[in-house]
Amino acid sequence: MKYFFSIIIYISLFLSLGLNLKAQETEFDKLINEQKYEKAIGVILDDGTIETLSVTNLENLGYCYVMTNRYRDAEIVYSKLISEPSSSIENYKYYAEILIVGGKYNDAKSYFQKYLEKNPDDVQAKIRMASCDSLFNWRYLEPRYIVGNFDEICTKYNEIACTMSDNDVLYLSNRRLKDEEEFVQRNEIPDLYVFDTHQSMATKEYITDKYWCSSLVYDSISKRYAYSLRLIVENIDGFTLAKSKIMFEDKSNNSIDGLTLFTWEGMPENANIAHPAFANNGTRLFFTSDMVDGYGGMDIYYSDFENGVWTDPKNAGSSVNTAFDDLAPVIADSGLYYSTSGLPGYGNHDIYFSRIDGNKFSKSVNLKAPINSYGDDLFLVPYKENKYVVSSNRSTLGKGGFDVHFVTKLKEIKPVVENPDDTIVVNKLNIASFKTPKIFFEIDKYFIYDEYKEGLKSFADTLILYSDISVNILGYTDETGTEEINAELSNLRAKSVADQLIEYGVPSSRISYDGKGVKKDVTMDGFRYHVVIGTIRNDQEAEWYNQEIDNKYDITVMPFKKFYCYCIGDFDNSSDAEEISRKIAEEFDIDCYITSSYLGRCLAKYELAINRRVDFILYIDNGE
Incomplete structure (x- = not known):
């Protein structure tokens, strides 16, 4: 399998860099040869935890995590490996590669530098270190293409090297029809x-x-x-x-x-x-x-x-x-x-x-x-109008090994009418109205609250109905946190929404996503502001809080994490909320603060909350 592409080994980034498996035992070797990496992980962990494993077993474990696209786990393993006195200097290079996958370009660059101090003639490592600067500069570029699986061709085996023969697609595979x-x-x-x-x-x-x-x-x-x-x-x-x-x-x-x-x-x-x-x-x-x-x-x-x-x-x-x-x-x-x-x-x-x-x-x-x-990524070949195919062993798509993917040149939808409720008329010939949902996240989180899933499901149903529309999901964070953390978190937010759309039935070939890092918007339609006079775990105390304010204001109870916020007012800007907050504090001697919400869920740090979100960009795949 790993000699499928005969001129050079391509099965993974780490194999092509020369990472060799260390011998452990017959059972482990057999599992690796059969590409049963999850079972191989189990065999290794039967010998202990990451803290107690030998260097050899840590290297094997890191390899298996990479081959199963578990890069976060691989990062933990390699951070342990490089701290071991008997660990090879090569592990600095592999650790740097894993950090690149995680968008931690500055950290990756530092570990390439440490590796190059011992291997100053490794030109390939110098190129990879230069890649850290390039990737950092490219991270916020708007994508011009969308990539998806060529499902009729792809299997869990290898498919590669497409070419067009009149109306036929020719490709290579190491599978055979049973x-x-x-x-x-x-x-x-x-x-x-x-x-x-x-x-x-x-x-x-x-x-x-x-x-x-x-x-x-x-x-x-x-x-x-x-x-x-x-x-x-x-x-x-x-x-x-x-x-x-x-x-x-x-x-x-x-x-x-x-x-x-x-x-x-x-x-x-x-x-x-x-x-x-x-x-x-x-x-x-x-x-x-x-x-x-x-x-x-x-x-x-x-x-x-x-x-x-x-x-x-x-x-x-x-x-x-x-x-x-x-x-x-x-x-x-x-x-x-x-x-x-x-x-x-x-x-x-x-x-x-x-x-x-x-x-x-x-x-x-x-x-x-x-x-x-x-x-x-190999052999970018024109397929049909505005479409290409590419052979790749990328981890985010595919069914295993190398796969053939569609590459579609994107044409951004130009709104004919843009209404205040975010309804966009796609084009004049086919009046298909799209309402893109708003989805916000808590600080340092990327899971989707149930309050937002109804709108996302409706959006997915519309995408399924109009098969010529694709979507690019852009994830954002507020300005707290380091650049590396924000890059990773924004990508995870976009990915979580993409995964939810796929779960709702939207083909993965019509979805792309990208983490864009920090957003610094200050207003947004539909975003609400409130004065919070109490936060507790019980949602049945509105009467008590009403007594505290002499029943002068209406109280709304909204969920916030594992708590409930008792809120006054429903304002479309924070300045109105701040004015009411001052009045309540002076009149009733209550410590209150401002919160924001969307679809009835409170969001922390109201001045930054609108930036912890995803945006949707719609495209017509077959447009001119």
Whole structure:
């Protein structure tokens, strides 16, 4: 499984960085090989708690937490690991990676620095440390895309390297259909699948029984495929793989004899030639290679078909290639999409874009979240109008391993009418009114109160009814707390709302979320202010409080955490509430204070409460 992508190991960020499992016992090794990480966690914890486990077991436990996307638990384990005298300095680097996932960029940077003090020549670690600054600067950018699962393709196994073949989608997977309902894991060698508009499956087994295929591309002009293939050489220990080569095949072909080798005069025999991508109506081929004249690792090259032969390849140059692996080229949108581990980014391999003008390439630009993630992101391929597909092992989506995801270019809804009650008319042709709910949170909390769930359920029902609308959920905090805490908390608030919408039936492919950190609004429609004259655990004491104020004001009882607030007034601004508070304090000698509420629930720190919330941005997926 972990050799699914044959040129480089991609299964997780930590495997690609070189984290090796330490031997513990046969049962544990078996569970890891079977990817039963939760059970492996149980085996480790049977030996003790985090405070008592050995360094070896802590490293194994941290690995399992990462593989199950339990990054908070992994953070606790690695914070313990780096305090152990016998712990490897490598654990500082892994701890820094986990802190990046948690949005703690400054802390991550400090641990990269500690690691680099002992390993000053680790260029990759320097790039990851630079990523901390980039991610900090990118954290509040408005997303231009929404990402969701390609559910018809994805399974708990690996799916990767999509290409379009007229109306069909071609991809690789290491699963095999057992019967009409169930897929099973085949082995480490991927099959090549065709997914057509009728949702049927077929495989090119005459290729994958002989070769390990790591990518493919189709040219609609010449009607031919190009495959990245490695010959499988069986031996007593199983099999080995020959160097990667590119082979062409006409679409009408259905046998191994129809494959022809991509070659040029003087092509080195000991180099990997992989990841083909057609350009210029099939007369130019981009590919990746580790030829000795490159910048390092795998570089991107291109060759032109002239006078019946392929020309000597040209390196795409320093605007594209780095000292590390530059992979998965895709030609689209007048430029080159590709993945690299040699530039700052979110994860191990991020997707970048370079505009092409003849033989010139512009400086590459990171496509940022949500296209890029803290995993590996590869092969951004145009699918349909305003849609792409991408292969990724990101933890926040997918069914397991690498999956294929939709990427939809967003078009923000321009309100035709915006009413005071937040009703937005989506467009003039289809008068669909959306009322976006308001959801507020307590200090340091991200769970959703029941009072807000009714509005959220109504919103979900409307989204389900209008399937061309997607939503981006933006989480915010007030200005208390550190920058790192606010970044994480705002993301958790947005995620909790996204999870609730999914639970209500909104497809995950139409939902994105992002934590935006601190908000500093001072007013909001629908937000109410009150004077609190008492807070107790009992909600049956209104009569007693009425006697305290000589029945001069009406009292409303509202919940607040595990208490009840006895409130006077219902004001749309805090200044009116403050004036009444002064009068009550002077007349009745009562210590009172101001609170705020929304939908009948009190919220602490009224001057900041409106900023502890989520906002909703609506998009038309298929708009121009």
